[in-house]
Amino acid sequence: FKKKTLYNRYYETFAEFKAACEEFFRNPSKYQRE
Incomplete structure (x- = not known):
């Protein structure tokens, strides 16, 4: 979850x-x- 959704991603909202x-x-x- 952390690798695919949280890490190295920026969500504007x-x-x-x-x-x-x-x-x-x-x-x-x-x-x-994975």
Whole structure:
């Protein structure tokens, strides 16, 4: 989660950050191997 969503990313608004977090948790199998 931290590598794909938080680290080295800048979200101009909280809404963009929240959307990225929700996308990650909606599709955990997409990131399972990483």
